Amino acid sequence: xxAPTERQSASETRDRILDAAEALFVEHGFEATTMRMITxxxxxxxxxxxxxxxxxxxxxxxxxxxxxxxxNRRRLAALDRQEAEAGGAPLKPSRIVEAFFGTALEMAAxxxxxxxxxxxxxxxxxxEPNGFVRQxxxxxxxxxxERFLAAxxxxxxxxxxEEILWRFHFMMGAMSYAIAGTDALQLFAGKFDxxxxxxxxxxxxxxxxxxxxxxxxxxxxxxxxxxxxxxxx
Amino acid sequence: xxAPTERQSASETRDRILDAAEALFVEHGFEATTMRMITxxxxxxxxxxxxxxxxxxxxxxxxxxxxxxxxNRRRLAALDRQEAEAGGAPLKPSRIVEAFFGTALEMAAxxxxxxxxxxxxxxxxxxEPNGFVRQxxxxxxxxxxERFLAAxxxxxxxxxxEEILWRFHFMMGAMSYAIAGTDALQLFAGKFDxxxxxxxxxxxxxxxxxxxxxxxxxxxxxxxxxxxxxxxx
DNA sequence: GTCTATAGTGGGATAGAC
DNA sequence: GTCTATCCCACTATAGAC
Numbered sequence: 001x002x003a004p005t006e007r008q009s010a011s012e013t014r015d016r017i018l019d020a021a022e023a024l025f026v027e028h029g030f031e032a033t034t035m036r037m038i039t040x041x042x043x044x045x046x047x048x049x050x051x052x053x054x055x056x057x058x059x060x061x062x063x064x065x066x067x068x069x070x071x072n073r074r075r076l077a078a079l080d081r082q083e084a085e086a087g088g089a090p091l092k093p094s095r096i097v098e099a100f101f102g103t104a105l106e107m108a109a110x111x112x113x114x115x116x117x118x119x120x121x122x123x124x125x126x127x128e129p130n131g132f133v134r135q136x137x138x139x140x141x142x143x144x145x146e147r148f149l150a151a152x153x154x155x156x157x158x159x160x161x162e163e164i165l166w167r168f169h170f171m172m173g174a175m176s177y178a179i180a181g182t183d184a185l186q187l188f189a190g191k192f193d194x195x196x197x198x199x200x201x202x203x204x205x206x207x208x209x210x211x212x213x214x215x216x217x218x219x220x221x222x223x224x225x226x227x228x229x230x231x232x233x
Numbered sequence: 234x235x236a237p238t239e240r241q242s243a244s245e246t247r248d249r250i251l252d253a254a255e256a257l258f259v260e261h262g263f264e265a266t267t268m269r270m271i272t273x274x275x276x277x278x279x280x281x282x283x284x285x286x287x288x289x290x291x292x293x294x295x296x297x298x299x300x301x302x303x304x305n306r307r308r309l310a311a312l313d314r315q316e317a318e319a320g321g322a323p324l325k326p327s328r329i330v331e332a333f334f335g336t337a338l339e340m341a342a343x344x345x346x347x348x349x350x351x352x353x354x355x356x357x358x359x360x361e362p363n364g365f366v367r368q369x370x371x372x373x374x375x376x377x378x379e380r381f382l383a384a385x386x387x388x389x390x391x392x393x394x395e396e397i398l399w400r401f402h403f404m405m406g407a408m409s410y411a412i413a414g415t416d417a418l419q420l421f422a423g424k425f426d427x428x429x430x431x432x433x434x435x436x437x438x439x440x441x442x443x444x445x446x447x448x449x450x451x452x453x454x455x456x457x458x459x460x461x462x463x464x465x466x
Numbered sequence: 467g468t469c470t471a472t473a474g475t476g477g478g479a480t481a482g483a484c
Numbered sequence: 485g486t487c488t489a490t491c492c493c494a495c496t497a498t499a500g501a502c
Contacts, residue, residue, distance in 0.1 A: 013467085027362055031264030034495065045469055050497060052467095120360075127357045127413045129260055163436065166411075170440045173410025174403040180360045202450030203396070207403045210447020217435030246485085268478060278487050283479060285485095469502075477494080484487075 014052050016042040022063050022114055026121045030060060030130060061136055064125075067107075067118045068137075072144040075103045079147060090154040097208050100148050101175050105201045108179050116179075123176030156212075163216060171208045178204045247285050249275040255296050255347055259354045263293060263363060294369055297358075300340075300351045301370075305377040308336045312380060323387040330441050333381050334408050338434050341412050349412075356409030389445075396449060404441045411437045 020042035024033040035056060039046045053059040078099035082091050108119035125133055152164050178200060253275035257266040268289060272279045286292040311332035315324050341352035358366055385397050411433060 029262070029264060029362055031262065035497085036495080045467095046496095047469065047498080048467085056496070124360045127353075127360075127409065129262055166436050167440055169410055170407040170437065173406040173408070173413075174444070175406070176360065177402055177406025177409070178399075180406075199450070203399050204403065206447045206450045207400055207444040211407070211440040211444035214439045214443020217432070217439045267476080269476090278485095279478095280480075280487065281485085289478070469500100471499090471501100473498080475495080475497100478492095480491080481489090482487100483489105484485105
């Protein structure tokens with residue numbers, strides 16, 4: 001048996017490649033990241049990616065699958081917990097929003113496990129036009145989105161479902177930028193010093209809930225439901 | 234003189250290249266879009282890009298400059314108009330938000346002039362890691378962001394400036410997704426049929442204002458200013 | 467499972483005729 | 485200002501030795 005200090009085991013090589021790829025994809029994007037960059041950063045051979053993953057595209061998919069499955073597992077677990085506590089009653093919107101977006105930010109705060117890196121990548125990828133990655137995201141997300149939307153529909157029975165759908169979409173955008181975070185912010189505001197990550201979650205939550213519960217368009221007075229007929233149930 | 238039907242004039246070739254590049258960048262991203270794709274779509278020769286712009290990177294910059302200058306010109310004009318009407322008094326947040334984000338959505342609705350295509354590209358590019366494009370965006374945006382932030386600081390004197398900065402950032406995210414729009418939405422919600430663009434603006438505005446005016450984090454009760462000390466002025 | 471060497475492809479850019 | 489032909493380079497992927 002060889003000393004494990006010099007060369008790590010095979011499975012570790014695989015993980016190092018995934019970590020390196022993840023970081024480089026964030027930094028440079030998918031296309032601009034080359035196999036040579038990945039393998040050199042992972043301290044592996046140029047042929048290792050093809051050996052372990054088969055192709056660059058397959059590697060990209062693995063980078064996502066590794067974290068996304070876990071993220072949505074946690075999200076659904078958080079939702080389950082809330083629903084168990086509520087015992088059949090509709091949840092408060094704030095609980096639902098926290099289970100979905102709070103879990104994501106939690107994972108983004110977990111720098112030790114590459115959470116931050118990945119969440120930035122994920123946020124960016126939604127709006128990116130990369131065919132097979134989007135297809136893949138859609139599949140991985142289907143179940144979670146389904147359940148969270150259903151919870152929101154129950155929580156806000158007076159709000160038209162399409163309005164909720166759009167607001168969910170807007171919230172995703174806000175979250176994406178929240179995680180992309182300081183980098184993008186400094187782009188137009190150098191004088192920015194309070195980037196404390198532990199304050200990000202409450203900041204984002206206030207904003208999201210304010211947006212989610214805002215008066216419907218075409219209604220001047222909050223609380224009063226004029227047009228915008230409630231959907232059934 | 235030649236018949237102008239067969240081959241368009243030189244300046245038109247330049248514009249066709251810009252249009253083609255813009256559309257292809259949205260569809261495939263910067264890296265994945267090749268010179269050959271651009272020139273063939275623009276019905277121009279492969280050498281034309283280098284003749285007119287010097288390089289692919291310079292072309293990318295031109296694609297942005299062409300529309301961004303106009304967008305921010307309109308935004309500042311809208312702000313000027315509001316400030317003239319207010320005659321020295323602080324503006325209502327809704328007016329400021331509309332001047333900034335409404336103008337962008339207006340431009341996005343202007344499909345005839347490639348507005349929609351460009352706004353999608355712009356929204357995506359914020360979070361993209363393309364070095365020289367970001368640098369460039371920062372410069373083009375500096376003046377407009379400066380003035381709009383100042384207006385928001387005046388409009389919301391009790392809200393800490395950093396909070397406003399973050400919320401402005403979140404609003405940018407929501408807008409970006411709003412414009413990316415249906416494409417991304419359908420990714421996780423097939424049953425989505427009300428994509429009427431004329432309804433997008435009021436939808437987004439309600440959401441943004443709800444978020445902007447949400448109670449500050451750490452304050453349970455809206456309207457009551459406990460912690461989160463007002464910044465000076 | 468790791469490596470070197472290389473095949474094969476497609477990119478951006480340009481020289482030079484028209 | 486437009487075009488063809490081509491150069492040169494960097495990339496992914498693989499064959500085959502170890």
